[in-house]
Amino acid sequence: MFSLDTWQEIFDTISKNKLRTLLTGFSVAWGILMLIVLLGSGQGLSRGVEYGFRDDATNSIWVRSGQTSVPHKGLRPGRNVQFTNDDYDVVKSGVRGVDHITSRFFIRGNVAVTYGDRTSSFNIRSVHPDHQYLEKTEMVDGRFLNPMDIEEHRKVAVIGVRVKDQLFRGKDPIGEYIRIKGVPFQVVGVFTDIGGEGEQEVIYLPISTSQRTFGGANRVAMIMMTVGDATVPESQAIAEDLKLRIAERHDFDPNDARAVFISNAVEGFQRFVDLMGGIRMFVWVIGVGTLLAGVVGVSNIMLIAVKERTKEIGIRKALGATPWSVMKLVLQEAVLVTSVAGYFGLVAGVGVLELMAGGLRSSDFFKDPAVDFKVAVSATALLVLAGAIAGFFPARRAAAIRPVEALRDE
Amino acid sequence: MEVRSNPAPAMLSLRGIHKTYSVGANRLHVLKGIDLTIAPGELVSIMGASGSGKSTLLNVLGLLDNYDTGEYYLDGQLIKDLSETKSAVLRSQLLGFVFQSFNLIHFKTAVENVALPLYYQGVPRRERNRLAEEYLARVGLADRAGHLPRELSGGQQQRVAIARALIAKPKVILADEPTGALDSQTSIELMETLREINASGVTMLIVTHERDIAALTQRVIRLRDGRIEGDERNQPAQAPVPAPPALAEVSAGLS
Numbered sequence: 083m084f085s086l087d088t089w090q091e092i093f094d095t096i097s098k099n100k101l102r103t104l105l106t107g108f109s110v111a112w113g114i115l116m117l118i119v120l121l122g123s124g125q126g127l128s129r130g131v132e133y134g135f136r137d138d139a140t141n142s143i144w145v146r147s148g149q150t151s152v153p154h155k156g157l158r159p160g161r162n163v164q165f166t167n168d169d170y171d172v173v174k175s176g177v178r179g180v181d182h183i184t185s186r187f188f189i190r191g192n193v194a195v196t197y198g199d200r201t202s203s204f205n206i207r208s209v210h211p212d213h214q215y216l217e218k219t220e221m222v223d224g225r226f227l228n229p230m231d232i233e234e235h236r237k238v239a240v241i242g243v244r245v246k247d248q249l250f251r252g253k254d255p256i257g258e259y260i261r262i263k264g265v266p267f268q269v270v271g272v273f274t275d276i277g278g279e280g281e282q283e284v285i286y287l288p289i290s291t292s293q294r295t296f297g298g299a300n301r302v303a304m305i306m307m308t309v310g311d312a313t314v315p316e317s318q319a320i321a322e323d324l325k326l327r328i329a330e331r332h333d334f335d336p337n338d339a340r341a342v343f344i345s346n347a348v349e350g351f352q353r354f355v356d357l358m359g360g361i362r363m364f365v366w367v368i369g370v371g372t373l374l375a376g377v378v379g380v381s382n383i384m385l386i387a388v389k390e391r392t393k394e395i396g397i398r399k400a401l402g403a404t405p406w407s408v409m410k411l412v413l414q415e416a417v418l419v420t421s422v423a424g425y426f427g428l429v430a431g432v433g434v435l436e437l438m439a440g441g442l443r444s445s446d447f448f449k450d451p452a453v454d455f456k457v458a459v460s461a462t463a464l465l466v467l468a469g470a471i472a473g474f475f476p477a478r479r480a481a482a483i484r485p486v487e488a489l490r491d492e
Numbered sequence: 493m494e495v496r497s498n499p500a501p502a503m504l505s506l507r508g509i510h511k512t513y514s515v516g517a518n519r520l521h522v523l524k525g526i527d528l529t530i531a532p533g534e535l536v537s538i539m540g541a542s543g544s545g546k547s548t549l550l551n552v553l554g555l556l557d558n559y560d561t562g563e564y565y566l567d568g569q570l571i572k573d574l575s576e577t578k579s580a581v582l583r584s585q586l587l588g589f590v591f592q593s594f595n596l597i598h599f600k601t602a603v604e605n606v607a608l609p610l611y612y613q614g615v616p617r618r619e620r621n622r623l624a625e626e627y628l629a630r631v632g633l634a635d636r637a638g639h640l641p642r643e644l645s646g647g648q649q650q651r652v653a654i655a656r657a658l659i660a661k662p663k664v665i666l667a668d669e670p671t672g673a674l675d676s677q678t679s680i681e682l683m684e685t686l687r688e689i690n691a692s693g694v695t696m697l698i699v700t701h702e703r704d705i706a707a708l709t710q711r712v713i714r715l716r717d718g719r720i721e722g723d724e725r726n727q728p729a730q731a732p733v734p735a736p737p738a739l740a741e742v743s744a745g746l747s
Contacts, residue, residue, distance in 0.1 A: 087617055098599040397595045400556060402584025402612040402660070404577045485556045489595060 092415050099387070106383045107423030110468070113376030114424045117369030117461060118431025118453055123438070124365040126451030128358045140351040141181075141312065142216050143321055143344060145173075145305045145328070151340040155333060163332050163341050165302040167293075170210075172327055173305055179320045183307040184210035187289050189263070189296045195285065196261040197249040204245055205284045206262065208292030216306050217275060219286075224256045224271030231288040237295070239267040242282040243274045262287070265295055309348065317348035373464065377420070377472045384416055384476035388483075395480050396488020405481040412480045416473025417466060424465035428458065501568065503664060503695045504530040504553060509562035511548055522548045523559065524718035530697070532663070535690040537698045537706040540715035546699050547668065549715065553697065554587055554666045555579040567663055584612050588657030588694075590686075592669035594649040596641040602628060602652045603637040609660040620659075627655040631685060647678035654685060658694075665689065667698045671705055683708045 096103050147163040170185040187208040195204050211227045213219070219226065222243060231238050239260060246255050259266040267287065275281035292298060309317050321344050329336040388395070395408055435451050453461075511523035522545045530536055540546040551557035552564065555571060564571045567586055574582070588609075589595075596605045603624045610620035628637055631651040633644075641649050650670060657665050667686065671679035683705060690696045698709060706712045707726065714722035 087611065090617070091611075094599070393595070394597050397597060398608070398612075399580060400554070400583065400589050400595075401609045401656070402580055404580040404612075406577065407612065486551050489556075489591060 088410065088414065091411060092418060095411075095415060096419070102383060102387065103419055106380050107419050107426075109376040109379035110373075110420045110423040110465075110472075111376075111427035111430065113373035114427030114461065114465065115431045115434070116372040117464075118428055118457075119434050119438075120365045120369045121457055121461075122431070122435040122451040122453045124361050125453065125457075126438070127361060129451075131354055131358070140347055141310065141317070142306060142308050142347045143317065143324070144347075145324060146343045146345075147304070148340045148343055150334045150338055152335050152338050154335040154338070157333060161334070163328075163334065165305060165328075167300040167302060169328060169331065170302055170305055172331065173307065173324060176327055177307075177320060177323050179309055179312055179316060181308045181310040182212035182215040183305065184213040184216060185289060185302040185305045186213075187292050187298050187301065188303050189292060189298075193263060195245075195249065196264075197255075197258065200249050202245075202248050204242075205280075206287060206292075207284055208287045208289040208298075210289055213286065213306070215308055217277065217281065219273045219275055221271055221273050224269070226271055226273065227286060227288050232290045235291045235294055236288060237265065237267045237291055238270045238288065240271040240273060240286040241269055242284045243272060244279060244282040245285055246272050248283075260285075263296065312348060314348055314352045317346055321346050370464070373468060377468045380416060380420055380469070380472035381475055384412060384473060385479060388412060388476045388480045391480070392483055392488045395483045396485040399483065399485045400489065408483070409477040409481040412477035413470060413473040416476070417469035420469030420472055421462075421465055424462075424468070428461060428465075501532075502529045502565065503532040503534070503567060504528070504697075505563075505565040506553075507563045509549075509552065509559050509564060511545075511552065511557075511559045522718050523552070526562070526718075526720060528713065528720065528723075530695060532695055533690070533693055534711060535687065535696045535698075535709045536711045536713060537700055537709040538713045538715060539699075539701060539703075539706050541701065544715040545718040546715050550666055550668055550697070550699050553664075554589060555583050580612075584609060584660060586663050588660065588662035588665040590650070590653050590657050590665060590667035590670045592672035594641070594646075594653045594673070596649055596652055596656075598641055601638050601640055602633065602644065605641070605652055606655045606659055609656060613660060623659055624655070627659045628652070630658075631655045645678075646674050647682060650674065650682055651685065654682075654689070658689065662694065664695045664697065667696065669700055670698060671700070671702065676704075679705065 145165075147165050150157070150159050150161045150163065153159050165185070167185070170183070173180065174183050189206050189208070192203060193206050194201050195206075207213070209227070210232060211229055214226045224240070226240055227238070230236070239262070241249075241255060241260070249255070249260065250258070255269045255272060258269050260269060261267075262285070273286075275284070289302075293300060309320050312320065325342060325344060326336050328342055329338075332341070334341040395403075398408060399405075432453065435453065438451050506526050506528040509523050509526040510521070513520040513522055524545075526549060538546050538549065548557065552559050553566075555566070555574065558573065566582070569582070571579075571582075596602075597608070600608070603621060606624035606627055607617075607620040610623065615623075625634065625637055628634055631654055633648060633651055633655070636644060636648060636652075641652070644652065650673075654670075657667075665686075670686065671682055674682060679702075686696060686698065687708065696709075698705065700706055709726065711723070711725050713720060
């Protein structure tokens with residue numbers, strides 16, 4: 083089917099009709115160009131938003147306390163809900179489906195941290211060891227907090243890389259003591275966080291130590307947990323269970339929207355995934371639509387070409403061309419023209435994306451627009467298919483030409 | 493004729509062929525029962541006024557059109573309700589066509605035009621171009637091989653078409669008004685070429701409305717209103733002269 087001879091025949095025809103072929107090719111190249119640029123932009127948008135999620139676990143549920151807003155069991159609204167270690171224990175032992183769990187305690191007031199003669203102010207988070215799984219905390223030196231630290235109320239600290247840079251200036255911090263509100267803590271680890279500079283200026287302390295040292299008693303500001311690979315409905319069920327237990331302990335109406343604030347990242351992430359899926363679908367529809375316009379163009383021009391070549395095709399048939407060989411002639415020409423032109427469109431589209439990537443230094447919602455190999459392969463397959471579709475109707479028309487009518491003298 | 497006393501099996505045989513065209517609501521009965529037998533090696537002309545059905549008859553004979561009732565045997569095979577593919581193959585194997593308006597493909601050179609039937613028989617390019625040049629030489633156009641049709645005179649174009657009809661070694665050549673677009677001097681020369689080819693053993697049917705041309709064939713069939721009105725043999729005095737030895741040799745060598 084793909085003998086050199088057949089191709090020779092097709093090249094002959096194409097070289098005799100250069101302008102026609104060029105115009106045909108242009109519409110396909112343009113279609114593919116638009117498809118690639120759209121797909122790449124969609125990818126850029128997707129990556130931009132994904133970048134916003136990079137810091138935190140996407141399967142987490144965060145619970146913050148608030149103030150009651152409706153009366154419940156004779157209690158007036160406007161009461162503060164205060165979480166304690168007991169809430170943490172209840173959730174940890176009582177709620178099914180919780181994978182990792184931590185609570186957070188914040189030290190009141192401005193927190194000065196001193197090492198030697200240098201003093202600076204940092205964000206101090208007092209947490210459980212599981213906290214490591216909630217923020218994407220990566221250790222670069224030493225260790226993170228462990229259960230023994232909690233149990234023994236050890237005065238240890240894990241510091242971010244920027245804390246190390248500012249306080250230690252290249253000195254090895256492990257084993258050194260820093261003073262937090264004047265209290266010495268031994269540095270046991272250094273971490274980095276892809277969440278950015280702010281997240282790298284954090285110091286983690288064992289929650290039990292903080293509560294005792296900084297007058298927190300058993301108070302907890304928030305509880306955070308991961309829920310494994312729970313689906314959206316599963317995560318919602320967990321959040322509901324959580325709310326009921328806390329509502330029961332603190333005597334507020336479970337339907338009170340302001341008593342506790344639960345943010346379910348699974349839900350949020352799913353919403354984002356759905357949105358991205360929608361955008362991708364939209365982009366494909368628009369892109370394929372544009373391409374389809376090109377294909378219709380090719381089909382149209384090929385139809386005119388077949389009409390023009392009626393006599394020639396009649397001659398070929400009189401000389402022994404089978405319908406299939408005539409069909410093949412037209413089909414292969416269409417596939418060849420669309421594939422070659424489409425390839426140029428593909429390359430041009432990738433070029434445009436490169437320019438876009440260079441021009442728009444990553445904003446928050448747009449990052450690294452590009453098409454991956456899979457998309458390029460599907461686009462190529464689409465092209466060949468498009469060519470075949472573009473060629474099919476004209477080819478069928480050509481194959482149906484009857485030599486008698488084609489050769490009739492005017 | 494002596495030759496006919498021991499008749500060979502028919503090359504073409506038509507029995508009771510009817511053909512009707514529908515033109516809108518009208519039905520046009522073009523062929524009204526054609527019975528015709530043509531032996532191998534005959535040189536036959538079909539005459540008739542326009543509308544007599546001669547072109548339709550040629551199309552049926554050339555497997556370019558089908559017929560409604562009757563039987564048509566070509567080289568011993570019944571031709572009836574063939575698929576397009578099958579008739580294309582038979583055309584390619586058995587038949588050569590020569591048309592009034594030459595019907596060369598305008599963007600192909602003389603040699604490419606001549607080689608085209610072999611392309612559809614799957615002969616490799618080098619081989620078919622070599623053969624095409626040989627056949628062009630045979631019709632006296634060796635020096636025009638690389639020319640496009642528009643660079644050739646009418647007579648030369650018709651010779652290219654004849655070379656193209658011959659190259660696949662057909663058993664029958666069907667010529668539809670082959671001299672219709674040529675002046676009388678060129679027509680006579682062309683007929684000479686066709687007679688030489690016929691002398692090499694190829695059965696030949698020529699549709700014409702010119703008496704001079706019909707007079708140069710062995711047998712004249714007259715059509716009128718879709719029926720055969722006359723079927724007569726020309727006098728031996730008008731029978732074709734034998735082919736020049738050189739051409740006969742080439743034909744023998746090729747076939």
